Structures are given as structure tokens and as C-alpha cells.
Amino acid sequence: MQPVAVLRMPVVRFVREGCEVVCSEGTNLRELALAEGLQLYGLKGQLGNCGGCGQCITCFVEVIAERNGSALSERTAVEDQKLRRRPSSWRLACQALVLDSVAVLTRPQVGRESLSSQIEQARLEPLPKGPVLAEEEPPLSDEL
Numbered sequence: 784m785q786p787v788a789v790l791r792m793p794v795v796r797f798v799r800e801g802c803e804v805v806c807s808e809g810t811n812l813r814e815l816a817l818a819e820g821l822q823l824y825g826l827k828g829q830l831g832n833c834g835g836c837g838q839c840i841t842c843f844v845e846v847i848a849e850r851n852g853s854a855l856s857e858r859t860a861v862e863d864q865k866l867r868r869r870p871s872s873w874r875l876a877c878q879a880l881v882l883d884s885v886a887v888l889t890r891p892q893v894g895r896e897s898l899s900s901q902i903e904q905a906r907l908e909p910l911p912k913g914p915v916l917a918e919e920e921p922p923l924s925d926e927l
Contacts, residue, residue: 790916793854796886797821798847798905799898805913806881811835812855813842813876816889823876825890835877837861842876843869845891847902850910854885884910 791808795815800822806815813835816823824832828841835842837859846855858866859878866873873891886905888898895902 788917791883792913792916793850793881794884794911794913795881796848796884796905796910798886798888798901799890801901803911808882810881811877812844812874812879812881812887815881816876821889823889825893833877837865837875837878840865840875843889843891844874844876844879845870845888846872846874846885847888847905848886848908848910850884850912854881854883854910856880856882884913886910 792805793808794803794805795812796803797816797819802819802821804815804819813823823842823844825841828839831839832841833839838861849855855874856879858874862875862878865875874887876887876889888895888902888905
């Protein structure tokens, strides 16, 4: 019997966009949003961004709710420096890895007031655990 690899699949709820996306544990939040065709950037970020290096600080997201207290990876030193004057719930999507289910608001600096009911609903609605997949490890080859 081969060992079984367990793959956790957290759910990311994008509040502004009204959608939920299942991803692999450890997925980069910026890459996930862009792969789903979500509008992560405001006008400044659309005109030019650093491509995910954490230097342009245009991929802000606000963490609205977490399934547990550490749904995203810890803040990086880059985030600590770049976001020092921003709310503690803000993250740079390019620096955050998804570890558990989370609800985020993209572009929190834009039109937040008009989304207050959606934000409140996202805070109150429980986040799903997400599927857990198990797959057999391929057999080790005896050949070198």
C-alpha cells in the first residue's frame, strides 16, 4: 500500500466580486485572483505594477473573515514596511499564501462604503472548510 498525500483545498471568498474559488493550500493570492480574471488592481495598478514582487503596493486586499486566525501566511517584512500606515487587516495579495479558507475584499481603498452590507454578510457567513483530497503517492522506482 502506497502512502497517501493529503491535499487541502481552502476556499477564497472574493467579497466585491461575489464569488468563491477553491485553491490548493499554499496558493499565492495574487496569482489566484488574476487566474480567475478578477480585477485586483485599481487604475494605478492597471497602468503599472511590479508583477508580484511587493514593491508597488497596488494589490491591496482586506481580510474580512478567516476560518481560523491564520488563513493566510504571516505578513512578510516587505508587507510590514509597505503597509505600516494601512489597517492591520490589509495585505498585499502578491505576498500572501492561502493556508485556509478566507474572505477578502479586493481594492479596499475604493468604494468600500457601498459594499458595507456585503462585507457584513461575509463576516457573518461561515467559511467552508473546503475539500480535502487524498491521492496515492506514485511508487518509487528501483532504477537510478
